[in-house]
Amino acid sequence: MDAESGADPVRAPRILLGVSGGIAAYKAAELVRALVREGAEVQCILTRRAEQFVTPLALATLSGRPVARTEFGDEPAPTILHIDLVRWADALVVAPATGNVLARFARGLADDLLSTVYLAFDGPVVVAPAMNPRMWDHEETRENVARLGRRGVTVVPPGEGFLACGDEGAGRLVPLEEIVAEALAAARRSSSLDGMHVVVSAGPTYEPIDPARFVGNRSSGRMGFAIAAAARARGAQVTLVHGPVALAPPWGVETVPVRTAGEMRAAMRQAARAARVVVMAAAVADHRPAAAAERKISRREPYTLDLVPNPDILAELTAARRAGQVIVGFAAETHDVVERAQAKKKRKGCDLLLANDVSTPGSGFEAEDNRVTLIDERGRAEPWPLMSKRQVAERLLDRVERLLARGEGP
Ligand code: CTP
Numbered sequence: 001m002d003a004e005s006g007a008d009p010v011r012a013p014r015i016l017l018g019v020s021g022g023i024a025a026y027k028a029a030e031l032v033r034a035l036v037r038e039g040a041e042v043q044c045i046l047t048r049r050a051e052q053f054v055t056p057l058a059l060a061t062l063s064g065r066p067v068a069r070t071e072f073g074d075e076p077a078p079t080i081l082h083i084d085l086v087r088w089a090d091a092l093v094v095a096p097a098t099g100n101v102l103a104r105f106a107r108g109l110a111d112d113l114l115s116t117v118y119l120a121f122d123g124p125v126v127v128a129p130a131m132n133p134r135m136w137d138h139e140e141t142r143e144n145v146a147r148l149g150r151r152g153v154t155v156v157p158p159g160e161g162f163l164a165c166g167d168e169g170a171g172r173l174v175p176l177e178e179i180v181a182e183a184l185a186a187a188r189r190s191s192s193l194d195g196m197h198v199v200v201s202a203g204p205t206y207e208p209i210d211p212a213r214f215v216g217n218r219s220s221g222r223m224g225f226a227i228a229a230a231a232r233a234r235g236a237q238v239t240l241v242h243g244p245v246a247l248a249p250p251w252g253v254e255t256v257p258v259r260t261a262g263e264m265r266a267a268m269r270q271a272a273r274a275a276r277v278v279v280m281a282a283a284v285a286d287h288r289p290a291a292a293a294e295r296k297i298s299r300r301e302p303y304t305l306d307l308v309p310n311p312d313i314l315a316e317l318t319a320a321r322r323a324g325q326v327i328v329g330f331a332a333e334t335h336d337v338v339e340r341a342q343a344k345k346k347r348k349g350c351d352l353l354l355a356n357d358v359s360t361p362g363s364g365f366e367a368e369d370n371r372v373t374l375i376d377e378r379g380r381a382e383p384w385p386l387m388s389k390r391q392v393a394e395r396l397l398d399r400v401e402r403l404l405a406r407g408e409g410p
Contacts, residue, residue: 013040013187016085016121018094018114019059020101021049023164024130024173028054031095032062034180040187043068043085045114047101071113082113086121091186094118095156096130096173099141105153106144122251123233124186128156128179133169150368152230152390156182189394192401193236199275200228201268201313203243205261207288209305210297217283218365221245223330223389224281228253230393231277239275241267243282261285261310272317272325277400279328280314280350283365318349324407326400331355332364338373338381345375351403352377354396362386377403 015035019028028044035042042063046056056067073081086092094101094114101114105127110116118125127148135141136158145155156179159172173179202224206214221242228240229250238253241264249255256271258264261284272278287307297303314329321327329350331341334357341355353375358364360371371386376399384395 013184014088014090015040015042015183015187016045016089016092016117017042017063017183018045018047018092018097018101018117019050019054020047020094020096020098020114021052022096022098022130023053024096025050025053027173027176028095029058029062031176031179032059034176035183036063038180038184040184041065043088045069045085045117047112047114049098068113071116082116082120085117086123089121089123090188090190091124091126091183092118092121093126093128093179093183093186095126095128095179097127099129099131099135099138099144102127102129102141102144102148106147123190124154125152126154126156126179126182126186128174128182129158130173131158131171132163132165133167133171136171137169146388150388150390152226152233152388152394154182154186189234191235193231193234193277193397196236196277196404197239197275198228198231198236198277198279199239199241199268199271200224200231200279201241201264201282201284202228203245204283205243205264205285205310206259207261207285207310208292209289210293210295212296215285215287215289215305215307216244217285219243219245219283220366221247221282222366222368223370223392224279225250226389226393227279227281227396230390230397234397236277239271241271241282261288261313265311265313265316268313268317269320272320273322275325276404277326277328278317279396280317281328281330282313283332284313285310312348314350315348321349324404326351326403326407328396328400329353332358334359338375341373341375342379342381345379352396352399354392374399 044059044067060067104115105118110119159174160170161172203221204217204219206216208214225247228238232238232252240253241256256267290306290308327350331344333340337357345353354372356364370389370392374382
């Protein structure tokens with residue numbers, strides 16, 4: 001094992017290459033060769049329609065492996081083919097990806113081998129669409145692409161030019177070198193946090209006023225859940241400590257549900273002890289009622305709510321930091337975002353801090369997307385464009401990995 005990255009330096013990257021049925025499928029043979037030349041092991045999955053454009057024999061010969069074509073394999077076998085394939089692979093790459101494949105992935109259909117593999121695979125996925133420009137521009141396709149992007153799929157958008165159908169516009173499969181580069185990067189990512197313990201907090205905390213009411217905030221937990229899912233997809237062992245949210249737990253992640261800041265503090269202290277990476281994405285309530293009433297407070301009683309500050313969990317975690325641990329904080333701001341975030345990072349002592357402008361519509365609390373500014377390890381501000389929370393998570397983990405590679409290790 002490579003001590004720095006946790007990745008195995010010897011094993012070849014394993015790529016599942018899905019080929020779907022558009023004219024660009026004829027380029028798949030060249031793509032397999034290029035990937036093999038770069039040292040990858042390639043297992044091809046051909047859809048039924050793709051077989052009209054490229055033969056299984058050509059791909060089997062170039063990849064050195066029989067091509068997978070149906071859910072049940074060509075021979076009766078005691079194992080389940082799609083599960084064997086996803087266990088084997090570091091990354092799933094689909095090139096060309098037709099409009100039909102994008103739609104089936106986006107809707108979670110599993111009606112052939114390739115779509116079943118997509119649904120069962122929790123590692124990095126790259127799709128390189130190719131289709132007629134009108135199909136690419138169609139609102140449905142746009143929506144499907146956006147949906148896949150939000151889920152962390154890398155979409156390599158098609159290039160412009162003359163197409164086989166005689167139309168001109170965006171729809172051509174991008175040059176194969178680009179697909180190869182994305183495929184290898186994705187395969188590397190799949191094990192870049194192999195076995196590392198990553199702890200993430202997410203969501204709001206609810207501080208009880210009485211048995212029926214609480215002080216809370218509008219955090220949905222999406223950002224923290226996206227980070228947990230992305231870290232798991234990179235091979236990390238993830239603990240997700242989360243407040244009350246309406247989200248399904250990411251696959252393969254240990255979840256610790258909590259309610260109050262006090263509970264979150266206890267759970268985070270415990271989990272962070274063995275962690276190499278700690279990400280405090282939760283919107284911890286700053287204050288809690290000084291005392292929660294045991295019985296419901298009536299509207300007819302005069303009532304003043306006394307609040308006391310909650311402990312700063314992030315500051316406590318950085319004060320108790322173990323050697324080599326990387327700690328990431330967040331900041332929710334409504335004004336002077338960069339200055340306040342830089343000061344907050346210093347005050348809290350974390351390595352990286354992602355600042356959100358929560359007053360921007362379509363970003364921050366409750367939104368699918370996020371526009372953040374990274375305050376890096378040296379306190380420099382780096383504004384990132386508006387992107388999905390999963391994309392923010394991937395980019396953040398790339399930066400965390402850079403810091404881990406510099407550190408001395410646990
Ligand atoms: N945080 C924490 N414990 C708290 C409050 C916040 O660990 N009691 C963490 C958050 O998870 C986040 C970071 O601190 O990673 C910044 O949160 P934010 O609410 O922006 O900052 P505050 O500490 O509340 O500072 P201020 O109220 O001055 O903005």
